[in-house]
Amino acid sequence: MVAGSGGRRHWGWVLPSTALLLAAASACGPAEESLDPQASLEQAHKLETTNGLSLNGLSLNGLSLNGLSLNGLSLEGLSTPEFESWFRTNPELNDMVMKYVVLCAVPAGVRRTYTAPHTGDTYVWTGRLGLAPDWSNGSPATVTEQRIVSACLAAHANKYGINISISVQGLSATGVPIPVSTAELVLFSEKEACFFGNLFTQESIYVGNDGRPLNDRESTARACALSTRSNLVSQECPPMVRVEQDCARYCTLDASRRFYVSCTYDGITWPSITTRMLRKDIYTCGDGVCQRTESCGTGETYDNCGRDCGPCP
Known part of the structure; x- marks a missing residue:
């Protein structure tokens, strides 16, 4: 499943979004898949929906305050006083x-609609991955559903607000794989990160490198996911906690060895989400383009990149 750029819809008008989710998989068998990466990306863009959760959205403990984990992610759950009280604290962010x-x-394609009693504004939110089927049907969220949804939210958090496409892989709370085509795996060639934890409780949310650490000349707008070699244990994206070693140290691969089904850390085994990225979204100081992740200076590292960004004023 692919994530990329686009807009978000609210009450009849459109705001620019920091990123967006694209479904790249289809129900066709392998014989019908296109192995042309450009064709795969074009197909993905036909199925786009919004993505780009701010780090602030992960930091508010809103998932424990809005009552949905107990009341179900259904019309009844969205109609409770607890949800209304939470939502009105910051309607744009929430x-x-x-x-x-x-x-x-x-x-995918199933919507949830909420009309705020205090303003009359209506919000429409569309499903895509189906990771929590019982919760979606109105039951209280199981611990497994809380954890896999939390991992998914963390995977979609964006530090810089730049539109970045990613491939999202993992299992639903009931063990159903997110569908991923062969073409998507070819296109998204760079391993990126694993995510696990629980945002519904006082437990932490964790991220680890799945791909190679970036060298000091390299950077990416997905910095919360893929760190540099010199910044492996930095905690620059709270509330996400970066584990001190890579995903392979803590996580178990699925039978196809494409993604991690679970990660064991701090004595707890969590379901996980694994992401991959496009090679072009790893930037290098010296390529002639001053990226948002690069800084002016006199050197050749991403945070002192005179070759691309020039000297500092």
Whole structure:
């Protein structure tokens, strides 16, 4: 499943979004798949929906305050006083949070609609990954559903607000794989990160490198996911906690060895989400383009990149 750029819809008008989710998989068998990476990306863009959860959205403990984990992610759950009270504290931010909660938890194409009693504004959120089927149907969220939705939310958090496409892989709470085509795996050639934890409770949310650490000349807008070699244990994306070694140290691969089904850390085994990225979204100081992740200076490292960004004023 692929994530990329686009817009978010709210009450009849459109705001630019920091990124967006694209479904790249199809129900066709292998004989019908296109192995042309460009064709795969074009197909992905036909199925785009919003993505780009802010780090602030992960930091508010909103998932434990809005009552949905106990009341179900259904019309009844969205109608409770607890949800209304939570939502009205910051409608713009909580609209964004709910877009990704529904995107991660609810099946593709299934919508959740909420009309805020205090304003009359209506919000529509569309499902995509279907990771929490029981919760989506109105039951309280199981611990497994809380954890896999939390991992999915963390995977879609964006530090820089730049549109970045990613491939999202993992299992639903009931063990159903997110569908991923062969073409998608070819296109998204760079391993990126694993995510696990629980945002619904006082437990932490963790991220680890799956791909090679970037060298000091390299950088990416997905810095919360893929770190540099010199920054392996930095905690620059709270509330996400970076584990001190890579995913392979803590996590178990699925039978195909494409993604991690679970990670064991601090004595707990968590379901996990694995991501991959495009090679072009890893930037190098010296390529002639001053990226948002690079800084002016006199050197050749991403944070002192005179070759691309020039000397500092």
